[in-house]
Structure formats: structure tokens, C-alpha cells
Amino acid sequence: MNDNFGLEYHLVHSCNLKCAGCSHYSSLLDELTFISKEQIESEMNLLRVRTNNGDSLRWLRLLGGEPLLHPNLTDCLNIIRNIFPKTRITLITNGINLNKMSNTFYKVCKCNDIEISVTDYGLIDLNNIIHQIKSKGVKIDIYQTCRDWYFQNIRLTEEINDCFNQCYHRKMCINYKEEKIFLCPQMAYIDIFNHTFSTDIVVNENEYIDLNKVSTYNELMRILTSLHPDFCSIYCNCTSPNGNPEKNGKRYTTKKDIKEFCKL
Ligand code: SF4
């Protein structure tokens, strides 16, 4: 039994920092694209039922895309905390909008014990901003430093190369989207990639878990630990022994060139 089960969940699919090679494909969306608070409430309620009334969901990372762009963010945070009173909830942001957020937003984070984790892309003076926000009593810290940048998370090549064994995403970055659980963002958001580049990469029903088709947390865990999607050997390009793609370099704004995201 996985006693540290947690999920990532997009509040907003799009992003204000449009990175080439984004593994969530958020940079490919031109319009602000977010999940309505009604849909969030419905999906979170289903998740609660499948996780022993929320007790077995140890952590939840709210992200995107850029979650701070959500027009009803404080309502969403109140709704999610109400549904999961014991889960560790973290808002993952690129930090660009932190100094524009309202006092109400910070009060809601504080009252709901929602932590803020900032990914450091080296673009803003985060230490100063973090210091100011900590002084409001909000838990905030740097989540990770992304100075090494990976491109081409997926591939459209002929070879079969199973990346599953060296994969850390399937434990650390499981994504919940539209009542389904995917082992990584590449699979969860492949529709955005397909739509942008007119490709037809398919994630089949046996490669994810539909929460409407499982009854209990035990069943969910049994299927989750036995999932081994074909996507991992056909499309995944995380071929390095450390579980990342081989192509890395400096982050830059996408030119919407398919080769930033996909090895051809
Ligand atoms: S900041 Fe993160 S979510 Fe936004 S485009 Fe860059 S990698 Fe993707």
C-alpha cells in the first residue's frame, strides 16, 4: 500500500511563462484556459470518495500552467481545503505574479494552511518576494531551481525504448485530470500537443485510471502499481538513466517548434 500517495492537479492549463519544451504543454496555449470552480469541486469530491474520505491523499500539488492566473483562485482554494481538510496542499507557481496577488489571496492561503512553492527560473528576485510573503505568515519556499532545462520529453521515432524502469515521474508527478489519473503530465496533457501540432498520439484506456471505474482506494492502488503504459516505450523520450530526456540546455520562450517538445 502506498502510504505517501499524492497527485498534481492543474487549476489553469495555460501559463504566463511560455517555456520551450514544457512537459505539461502549457506554453502551447495562447488563451487563458482554466478549470471552472464547479468542475474543480466535482472532481475533488470524486477524488475524496476514492481516497478513504481524503485520508489517503497525503499531498496535492495545485499547478498548471500557472495557477495564480485563475480568476477565482481564492474560491478554488477554499473549496479544495474544505474537501481535503487533512491533505498537505501546495500551490506551485513560477512566481511571476506573486507580487501582484491581493491580501485576500494571502489570507486565504494562511487560513487554509496552503503552502506556496516557487519554481526558480532565474528570472526574478525571489528572495526579496519570499521574505515579504513570509512576513504575512504564509508558508512559502523555493520548490526547485530550473536552471538546467530539458527538451523533447516525447518522441515520434520508430524505435521502442521503454523508459519506465528509470522513471521518477510515475511516482512524483502523477496527474489528476477530468476524473482520470495519469502517471505523468506528458500523457495527461497530450491533447494540447496533438491539437497544436496536428498529431494523433493516443493514450488508451488501459494506460490511465478512470476514477469512475474503480470503487475503493485499495483497488485504485492495485491498478496504479500495475500500470505500465505502452506510451512509456513508444512515445516517452526520458531515456537518460536519471529519468530525464537527453536534450538539455538553457530555458527560452517557445517558438512553437515541435522539435522543442518532441524528438522526430
Ligand atoms: S513556467 Fe512551468 S508550466 Fe509554465 S510554460 Fe514554463 S515549464 Fe510550463
Ligand code: SF4
Ligand atoms: S511516459 Fe515516460 S515519464 Fe511518463 S510514466 Fe512513462 S516512463 Fe514515466
